[in-house]
Amino acid sequence: MKKLHLISLSIVLCMFALTAGARTADVPEPPAIGATILDFTLPDVDGKDHSLNSLKGKHGTVLIFIAVQCPVSNAYNERMEKIAQDYQARGVNVVGINANATESAAEVKAHAAARHLTFPILKDNGNKLADSLGATRTPEAYFIDAGNKLIYHGRVDNSRDTAQVNSSELRDALEANLAGKPVAKTTASAFGCSIKRAD
Amino acid sequence: MLSFKILTARVKLATMFIVGLACFSVLLLNVAAAAQSTARAATQGRTGRVAKPTVNARAVNGEELQALLKRDGKRPLLVNYWATWCDPCRDEFPDLVKIDNDYRGKGLDFIAVSLDDVADLKTTVPKFLRELKATMPVYLLNVSDPEPIISAVDRQWGGAMPATFLYNNQGEVVYKHFGRIKTDELRAAIEKLVGSKQ
Numbered sequence: 001m002k003k004l005h006l007i008s009l010s011i012v013l014c015m016f017a018l019t020a021g022a023r024t025a026d027v028p029e030p031p032a033i034g035a036t037i038l039d040f041t042l043p044d045v046d047g048k049d050h051s052l053n054s055l056k057g058k059h060g061t062v063l064i065f066i067a068v069q070c071p072v073s074n075a076y077n078e079r080m081e082k083i084a085q086d087y088q089a090r091g092v093n094v095v096g097i098n099a100n101a102t103e104s105a106a107e108v109k110a111h112a113a114a115r116h117l118t119f120p121i122l123k124d125n126g127n128k129l130a131d132s133l134g135a136t137r138t139p140e141a142y143f144i145d146a147g148n149k150l151i152y153h154g155r156v157d158n159s160r161d162t163a164q165v166n167s168s169e170l171r172d173a174l175e176a177n178l179a180g181k182p183v184a185k186t187t188a189s190a191f192g193c194s195i196k197r198a199d
Numbered sequence: 200m201l202s203f204k205i206l207t208a209r210v211k212l213a214t215m216f217i218v219g220l221a222c223f224s225v226l227l228l229n230v231a232a233a234a235q236s237t238a239r240a241a242t243q244g245r246t247g248r249v250a251k252p253t254v255n256a257r258a259v260n261g262e263e264l265q266a267l268l269k270r271d272g273k274r275p276l277l278v279n280y281w282a283t284w285c286d287p288c289r290d291e292f293p294d295l296v297k298i299d300n301d302y303r304g305k306g307l308d309f310i311a312v313s314l315d316d317v318a319d320l321k322t323t324v325p326k327f328l329r330e331l332k333a334t335m336p337v338y339l340l341n342v343s344d345p346e347p348i349i350s351a352v353d354r355q356w357g358g359a360m361p362a363t364f365l366y367n368n369q370g371e372v373v374y375k376h377f378g379r380i381k382t383d384e385l386r387a388a389i390e391k392l393v394g395s396k397q
Contacts, residue, residue: 069286071284071285072284136359137358137359137360154357155346159343159344161316166343166344167344188346189345189346189349189350189356189357189358190345190346190349190358191280191314191349191360192357192358192359193285193286193287193360194287194359194360194361194378195359197378
């Protein structure tokens with residue numbers, strides 16, 4: 001009988017200890033660096049579907065979650081466009097992803113035209129791609145190589161103020177990969193606007 | 200008869216295994232808790248004291264912010280990371296002001312950490328706080344690279360704003376939320392801390 005009590009007490013204590021930790025937020029986990037990103041299909045701002053494989057460059061793709069109304073994302077418009085132009089010629093295509101439920105395809109299209117963003121922008125309705133990639137903020141970048149393997153995930157650089165930029169992790173990852181070298185810093189975080197997910 | 204004895208022996212063996220496994224788990228958890236307690240004791244001397252309520256924000260660096268997050272075993276702490284340029288941050292701020300008013304007297308410390316530019320320290324930030332009649336201590340995080348402090352605050356947090364963390368009086372995160380707060384959920388978490396002794 002004593003043994004039975006001991007077993008019950010131990011199990012109760014174990015269960016209590018396992019459930020007594022901090023309550024975690026409902027945050028999707030991003031894939032690990034090196035993981036293969038599955039092909040997906042999303043509509044562009046005109047409603048035409050595109051797959052990852054149809055948009056990727058010879059040496060890969062940079063997906064960047066962007067926003068219409070986020071001041072941080074908007075501070076990066078010129079930098080994102082420059083990256084798109086610089087690396088398209090070198091075989092890496094930039095694709096913008098808008099996963100904000102609060103921003104319509106028409107708004108995204110008008111915003112891209114006004115801010116001179118020439119790279120394709122897809123609308124992630126229902127934030128399914130954002131969920132599968134664990135994207136939480138704008139801007140947030142994912143560099144995927146030609147084999148759809150995740151090479152880098154995180155910020156474009158260290159500051160939304162161009163005068164304060166002293167590390168450009170996304171460009172560093174692109175340069176390293178194109179040179180056939182390992183990427184020194186595979187993740188980097190920064191403050192940004194939360195993605196407004198669908199309820 | 201022989202097979203019955205073998206069966207009995209196997210049952211005893213299985214029981215001993217389960218008891219052993221359960222006890223080992225409890226032992227491991229106790230050792231981990233003791234290690235945490237020792238680590239906390241080592242940092243008690245550097246426990247940060249939250250400044251008196253004011254509508255003016257004060258600039259802090261990453262180390263100063265981490266010191267502010269430390270607890271001295273007396274009062275739990277609510278921390279909200281926000282910016283005047285962040286719409287959901289502005290939307291939720293009136294709810295946070297109410298929470299501060301409702302729970303400060305019940306033993307909850309609350310600090311708001313602004314991620315605005317330093318240039319906004321004397322202008323946009325205090326103007327917004329005055330408009331909302333906010334009187335909790337406000338600090339403006341002034342760092343050239345935000346990554347170390349984001350990682351130090353929470354490894355699960357990528358820097359999306361707003362972000363809200365509730366620490367118990369030992370400095371452990373007991374609740375966190377990224378994005379606009381769910382007021383009822385946050386209040387329930389606070390009630391658990393200030394409504395009963397920890």
